[in-house]
Amino acid sequence: MTYLRALGRAGALAVFALLSWVDVLVELIAFALLCVGLVFFLGPAVEWARGRSRVARTLAARWCDVEIAPPYRPEPPEPVRERDGWYRDGNQLYKRAFWIRWQHRLTWALEDPAAGREFTWQLVNPLVTLLLPVAVLLGGSTVLRGYGHWTRWWLGPRPPVEARKNRLHRHVEALGHQGGIFALSVVQLIFSLPQLVLMVGFPPLAVPVVLWTRSITDTLRREAGNWTGVRIARPYLPPPGLPVPRPDGLYQVGKQLHEEPFWPVQHARTRWVLRDRATWRDLAGAVLGTLVSFVLLLPSIALVTRGLLGLVTLWVWRPFVSSPVTWWPFPEVSTHLGAAAQTPVALAMVVAGLAPAPWLARQQARFARVWLGPTEATRLAARVERLKQTRTDVTVTQAAELRRIERDLHDGIQSRLVAMGMKLGAVEALVDTDPAAAKRLAAELRTASSEALTELRVLIRGIHPPVLSERGLLDAVRALALDSPLKTEVTGSLPGRVEEPVEACTYFAVSELLGNAAKHGSKRASIEVDFADGQLTVVVTDDGPGGAVPARGSGLRGIERRLGAFDGRLTLTSPIGGPTRAMVEITCQLDREPSSPRTSTSSETA
Known part of the structure; x- marks a missing residue:
């Protein structure tokens, strides 16, 4: 009886697997429609095919005794209406949340690594299951358990570790x-x-x-x-800027004058594209x-x-x-x-x-x-334009930093020093007439001086952390990992000391990225530090919900402005559902003694 039940289940699985080719056909049609501009079909087609995979995982658990967990990333959160009634997605505002919701779900469905494995399974699985009844006839019910493991390998979760790929997998993937x-x-x-x-x-x-x-x-x-x-x-x-009017308020294009900037803008854009x-x-x-x-x-x-x-x-x-x-x-x-x-x-x-x-x-x-790719002339033109943009950002950032330091000194240290001077005058007046009161004021002065020194150290640490000067960038990043509420792992090595301004810029960039990760609910993070071919690279990866956009966060924009002073670059990859991967790249030189050898540091703070 058990043998016949296994044979019947094998036949049912073989018939069910043939339906996967219907899913493949629907997805290919939806992709073809996407190529011609009909973009609303591919996302629902992929999600519809996931229903077939869900049934396959259920059958594998019931008939093959192999439990298979869903491998997909968490679904994207619902768009949040802002106070002014609009929905924001990057730099675009929408009156309704439909377009944002659809776009996020399409990105979530297509960028999930499980989607590619699922599509391959839909193609290959029917060919395998056609042989399943014959295999059950020869090998008995144990073949069904093997088929369950086969299904779990395709439709189950996998750790995203590149090193676990064997050579065959890498070559098939390369094909x-x-x-x-x-x-x-x-x-x-x-x-x-x-x-x-x-x-x-x-x-x-x-x-x-x-x-x-x-x-x-x-x-x-x-x-x-x-x-x-x-x-x-x-x-x-880079795209052209807005046209500048003449002193008489008109816009000139060659020998033609225009009252409105519309045609000059179109002319400039056409020249920009064609030239x-x-x-x-x-x-x-x-x-x-x-x-x-x-x-x-x-x-x-x-x-x-x-x-x-x-x-x-x-x-x-x-x-x-x-x-x-x-x-x-x-x-x-x-x-x-x-x-x-x-x-x-x-x-x-x-x-x-x-x-x-x-x-x-x-x-x-x-x-x-x-x-x-870019030619040498294009690289030079892009670099000149980038330097024009970053020069303004750097000037504004430096002015804001100077105002912050001035405000902290004026509101904090200066007020404490003024108060200490007044208490010193009182001590001088009371030292002969009331020595006990003078001693109490002297004790308060000692406490106030200690607090002023602590506040001054905090201010200096915000300008240039002492750990950078004492230990270098890699150890400073490890100190950040130890202080972070996330479980953070630091790996990498530096063959020497990086220039001090670059060290400070990279340190504060990593600090801001870890702070953002903790603020948005991440539990783990990893930091990779590397230097090769005259370029310092720091990669910060966290397991947060994703969806980070530099244009929407002042912290990320601040990192970009800070990196702009060194012609650096922030590359952010943050799909809906996570993980978020931020790569900081700065071209620099090593100028001092070697830093620590390659190690791995982990930290966890309750």
């Missing part, structure tokens, strides 16, 4: 990255064609199309960096990048596909047919011995296709960087 880069290149090419037509025939109408197409190219740059480690910076020139070399390099990169990606991807896909089809033909299709099968380009196979002899060839083809996949993916990204 997927090759396909992803090729797919993004194809999408970029498709949308570049109408862009080219408008740029040649209707230049004023080309500006919004070019700017929208740049978002697709930016996606290719970002994902190529995430997948292969080859970073591709944005090469575009930017990066715009034309994007078009060339779309064509050449697609061609190169196809050439690099084709051998890997051909070998892996041919090898897998050979294995299926030899061991899945052949046992169910009476006549010999042909595994092109190899001879006909009719016996198990012949299939066993051809199996190493099929495996060798799969290995030959997977082995160069990581290297080929990096070559695709490097070729994309040649055409989609």
Whole structure:
């Protein structure tokens, strides 16, 4: 009876698994609609497919005795209405919360690592479960438990630890990255064609199309960096500022005068887009990048596909047919011995296709960087514009810091010193007539001087913490970790002492990031400190709810302004549901003795 029940469950699982291909078809249709501008279908399609996965986890628990927890990130919080009645998302205001809610849920569904595993499971699982009844006939009910573990590997939670990936996983993932880069290149090419037509025939109408197409190219740059480690910076020139009117109040464009700034603004934007070399390099990169990606991807896909089809033909299709099968380009196979002899060839083809996949993916990204990355002239122009912006921010920040120090000295230390001077005068008057009262005042003076010294030390610590001068940046960051309410781990090493201004800037940036993490409900954080190729990099990661936007937080904006003085950069990755990853990068030099060797520090404060 148990044997028949296991066989029935295997058949039911096989039939249920075929429905996953319906989910795949729906998701592909929704993605195609997204590519043509219909953006409201992909998110619901992904969430609808999750219902099938939820049923699969339930069946695995009931029939296979394998409990599987949901692997998804926490759902995004509901938008909060501000006091003025508007809903805010970054720098955009909305009267209703529908668009913000939909956008956050789409980001939450697509950026969750479980979404990619789930889609792959939907493709592969029906092929596996078709063999499940046969496997139960041969192996009994224990096969169902193995299928439960298979399901948990795909649909269960996984720790996000890169080091746990084995070599096969990394090579299969790299093959997927090759396909992803090729797919993004194809999408970029498709949308570049109408862009080219408008740029040649209707230049004023080309500006919004070019700017929208740049978002697709930016996606290719970002994902190529995430997948292969080859970073591709944005090469575009900064947008033009608002036109300046003449003394008579009119706006001049060539020999034409305008009363309103609308047409001068449109003219400046059109010139900005069409005269930017990066715009034309994007078009060339779309064509050449697609061609190169196809050439690099084709051998890997051909070998892996041919090898897998050979294995299926030899061991899945052949046992169910009476006549010999042909595994092109190899001879006909009719016996198990012949299939066993051809199996190493099929495996060798799969290995030959997977082995160069990581290297080929990096070559695709490097070729994309040649055409989609900045040239030396673009880097110089962007640097000049950035320095113009940061110069103003630095001036304002320094003035505000000086006012703060002046206010703290005036309201704190100065008032205490004035009071101490008045008490000293009273002591001088009472020392001969009332020695006891003079002694009491002297004791109060001693207490007041101690408090003034403590307050002065706190003020100095806010300007430049002594631990930086005494121990260096790495030990100062460890001291921050020990004082933080989060359970914080610090790893990294510095081959020398960093310049003092850079040390102070990085210290206060890390302090602000840890404070933000604690304020928004994080429990754990990690800090990685590294120095390579003349660049100091500090990465702060926390397990908070995510959704951080620099434009909405004065603390993050303060970090950006502080880094701007050193031409530094804050890169924030904070998907809805977390985790939040903030990377601080500053170009600097090492100028003093080495700091502490690579260690790992953990702290936990109740």
